[in-house]
Amino acid sequence: MSHPASSRSSISSSPAESESTTLLPPSTATHAHSNPHPHPHTPTHGHVRKSSISARSVSGRSVAGSVRNYGAVSGRPGPSEQVPRVSKLGQRRILTTFPLQATFFILTLLTFAALVLSLILLLxxxxxxxxxxxxxxxxxxxxxWVSLIGAWIGLGGVLFFSHPSYLFFLTTLITFLLHIPIIFLVLLxxxxxxxxxxxxLIPLVVTASTLIFTLLSNFLVRRAKKRESMRISRMLTDAAGRERANEEATARALVGIQGKGFWGRIVGFLGGVVGLIAGxxxxxxxxxxxxxxxxxxxxGSLPLPSxxxxxxxxxxxTSQWPINIHLACTSSNSSLPTIVYTSSSGVPGSIALLPTPIPPANEDAENPGRWxxxxxxxxxxxxxxxxDKPGYGFSDVLSNADLGGITDSLWQALDNSGVIKESEKGLMLVGEGYGGLVSRIFAARHPETVHSFLHLDAQTASTYFSDPSTSQFLSRITSRLFPSLLTPLSLNRLPSVLLRRSTSLSRILASSRPTPSTVRLNEKLRKARLQETMGNQSRTSLSFRTLLESGYKYPSTKPAIIxxxxxxxxxxxxxxxGQRVLAEEVTSEEGLVDWLQIEDVDHFVCEGSGKQVCEHSIKKLLRK
Incomplete structure (x- = not known):
């Protein structure tokens, strides 16, 4: 039968020795040789029982070896001789279990999907x-934003996976619960x-899944670390607790369960703060x-304005699906042409229906088209x-709202509502600013329905379409794209509601005119203007090609006043x-009734002193 000491020597020289560390400083190990040959009659049953403990795995797998002579008493082996060594990998190994590995992989995959989806939705x-x-x-x-929230929290879950924060868990849980009323609002x-x-529903599902796995990973890692700490504490207490009352605390400090040190506490505190901020x-x-x-x-529960x-x-x-267009026509008079007014960019046509401006405009302001x-x-x-042009007022957003699609929307709205059929004298197209481009394409596609034109400081190809320089493009991003993205965060709408500076009608009919501008209160309008500015304002856009093609069919001989x-x-x-080209080249000499340059007025020429000129021009065209 081999000697117990030789047995311990053979165990300590095993390959697992390189993975283990003692529980005491080296100075205490010098007493290990004080009794190298114990008395042959010394009972060995206690050592046999402790050897079975040393075969346990502190980190999930067997670690051989023991700590030498910790708490040894002269004449017999100390209990620390039988205490199992603790693996250097220790608590790190709890992260290598299959459930945690699978959770980490799925969370990483969902975070990546949320990031990609955020980029696609941004474009x-x-x-x-x-x-x-x-x-x-x-x-x-x-x-x-829904997708970006999922990507943000998922990224935090990945970065803090091995160091989960309870505050991050709590904020993420509340964020997940707030998605429930969002789903109900959208569906009801x-x-x-x-x-x-x-x-x-796509970003909602991706974000909800990311939040669920973030919560799951946080919970599983914290539970695994707690169990590992309890396991180490229990094993050390069983082995050495009989000799010293404070051995459990000492063991905790040595294996890192307790007493992380100054820098460890600093790192832990900073990690908690970052996790809280992220959550x-x-x-x-x-x-x-x-x-x-x-x-x-x-x-959205507000009724139509008239x-x-x-x-x-x-x-x-150009659209993959149908949309609703808000059209408002007064009672018919078949003996006179029907006037179709198309508003300027940033101004819903429905504002013309209101006798007074809506808040926060001043009472003496004038609604474009009201005259x-x-x-x-x-x-x-x-x-x-x-x-209301697509995306404006009560009308739906149109995908890829180019000039051709906008013009077709107007034609179909007039045709489906019976206005075209009832207008025996034709249509008088009144286009203001951007509306002038719509009137020209409408006339080119349906010349037989046109009676006359009234262009109110209308846009032209040379003034509206341009290929911006790099600085101009960046300026458009900062002045249009970024403010538009902030609209759903209610940074403008919520204060306006709380301070009662706006009503439901003024938020739906948000407009750049009359001043002050309320465009920031309506994300659909922001979307429409973004499409006009960044999607269809260059010379390579479909809108520009549509306008060029319409020039060949434009009824230039129809009566027109500019x-x-x-x-x-x-x-x-x-x-x-541009105004000269519209008056002298786009409009033929036969069709041009008048080109009037009105003084003391801004872009909206029918306001102030220009109102009488506009009214007189309408009457003149009616006589044609």
Missing amino acids: NTVFDFSVKFLPYRGSGFTEF SPSLKRAHVPLI LTGLILVLLLLIDLSISAYD SFSTLVKVQPS LFDLQEQGKVGRVCTW LSSKNRMTKDESWSE
């Missing part, structure tokens, strides 16, 4: 990637459902989204129609040249 806010099986009529900004509110479903960021973002969606759902307003279903050739409905109420003109701002022409040579 989608400018260049629409929608397809036929996703009938989407929203801005895309909300979906982007008719306006939100039409605008966001089904596209928003709070996601929580605040999802809370702002919930508030904004709640306000949008409330605003008794003759209607929503007409249209589907332009036409004043003439109709006075019985001086026949039927007057106005409409009203231009003298002040703007004086300040801007390119604008002056």
